[in-house]
Amino acid sequence: MSSVVVCAYHNVGYRCLEELLRQGADVRLIFTHEDSPTEEIWFESVRELAERHKIPYLTTDINEPANVERLREMAPDFLLSFYYRNMIKPQVLELARRGALNLHGSYLPRYRGRVPVNWAVINGEAETGATLHYMVEKPDAGDIVDREKVAIAFTDTAFDVFNKVTDAAVTVIGRTWPKLVDGTAPRIPMDLKAGNYCGGRKPADGLIDWTRSAVQIYNLIRGVTHPYPGAFTHLEGRKVIVWQAWPVEGAGEPGRVVSANPLLVGTGEGLLEIRSLQVEGEEESSAVAFVGKRTVAIECFQ
Known part of the structure; x- marks a missing residue:
């Protein structure tokens, strides 16, 4: 043997x-x-x-x-x-x-x-x-x-x-x-x-570049979502992890929110519908819940 x-x-x-x-x-x-x-x-x-x-x-x-x-x-x-x-x-x-x-x-x-x-x-x-x-x-x-x-x-x-x-x-x-x-x-x-x-990837490599197409950003999100560290952006100076999203047709300035319900964000090509996200230090939530508890309009992710 x-x-x-x-x-x-x-x-x-x-x-x-x-x-x-x-x-x-x-x-x-x-x-x-x-x-x-x-x-x-x-x-x-x-x-x-x-x-x-x-x-x-x-x-x-x-x-x-x-x-x-x-x-x-x-x-x-x-x-x-x-x-x-x-x-x-x-x-x-x-x-x-x-x-x-x-x-x-x-x-x-x-x-x-x-x-x-x-x-x-x-x-x-x-x-x-x-x-x-x-x-x-x-x-x-x-x-x-x-x-x-x-x-x-x-x-x-x-x-x-x-x-x-x-x-x-x-x-x-x-x-x-x-x-x-x-x-x-x-x-x-x-x-x-x-x-x-x-090469290998670090959590910092998950930063979303909103000038890329909606499909490219979607691929990044699904490529590093749970159980991996997640793709992230920033809103009002706070880190926000996007756990689930979907690319849709449309146009908008990269990073700028064009709709709150559904939560649609402009990209370099197309729109990205954010479905699940998590502000650093808080629990993960649906986009609907996230928008609902905001006291001011969401304008732009960076």
């Missing part, structure tokens, strides 16, 4: 590890992460899954010297990474005798890099996917083993798409693990020129 060390976090990590265990994989050790106190933890715990199956796990960086030495002594056949947040160094990848592979949340080579699901939604893509590929020094650049597409509906939020990608990831692992074990899994060279690379 082929031995495997798994690096995993988040729902993709949980579900893919679960699939490996369902297939009877010999998982010797798991590397995962401590949950961040500043992050909304809405996903399942890899640590709890490891504990239930009595598999040893570590939350220290796999690249730390003590961990590297432990892997060298173990000499696993495979090293698999499922949404592990640390870049794994080449000298660690080489310790897996039959290969080190990563499950990436896009249809590679499109959307290499960080937060690929959010970027795909923000950019208005109609599809994305999940890809299993060999790891090399450059991120998301090694030979492709298998991949699965998923559709992105215009009404999907990043959370909706992430759930689809998670299902696709399990599908890929389910049909590929037996091929890896018996040596029949393909290796398709990655054509990096046919794709793109995206």
Whole structure:
């Protein structure tokens, strides 16, 4: 039986590890992460899954010297990474005798890099996917083993798409693990020129630029809405997070309110109907409730 060390976090990590265990994989050790106190933890715990199956796990960086030495002594056949947040160094990848592979949340080579699901939604893509590929020094650049597409509906939020990608990831692992074990899994060279690379995102990147089109702003909002930090603007000097909106036809000065009911705001092209929002320090509310409790007319978002 082929031995495997798994690096995993988040729902993709949980579900893919679960699939490996369902297939009877010999998982010797798991590397995962401590949950961040500043992050909304809405996903399942890899640590709890490891504990239930009595598999040893570590939350220290796999690249730390003590961990590297432990892997060298173990000499696993495979090293698999499922949404592990640390870049794994080449000298660690080489310790897996039959290969080190990563499950990436896009249809590679499109959307290499960080937060690929959010970027795909923000950019208005109609599809994305999940890809299993060999790891090399450059991120998301090694030979492709298998991949699965998923559709992105215009009404999907990043959370909706992430759930689809998670299902696709399990599908890929389910049909590929037996091929890896018996040596029949393909290796398709990655054509990096046919794709793109995206960096990580910070909460500050959610600032709405009202000169962009209503569709572009809508895509940003659905790309970072719950459980992510949200897209935001300012009103009368206060930060306002827009959790839900919809693009409609019409014209108006960017940022200026053209209607209170429904709450319509001008953009660079079209109007944006704000449906749910939250003033910093207050509870989230519908646009109707938000407008109803104002004592003066709302004029302009900035």
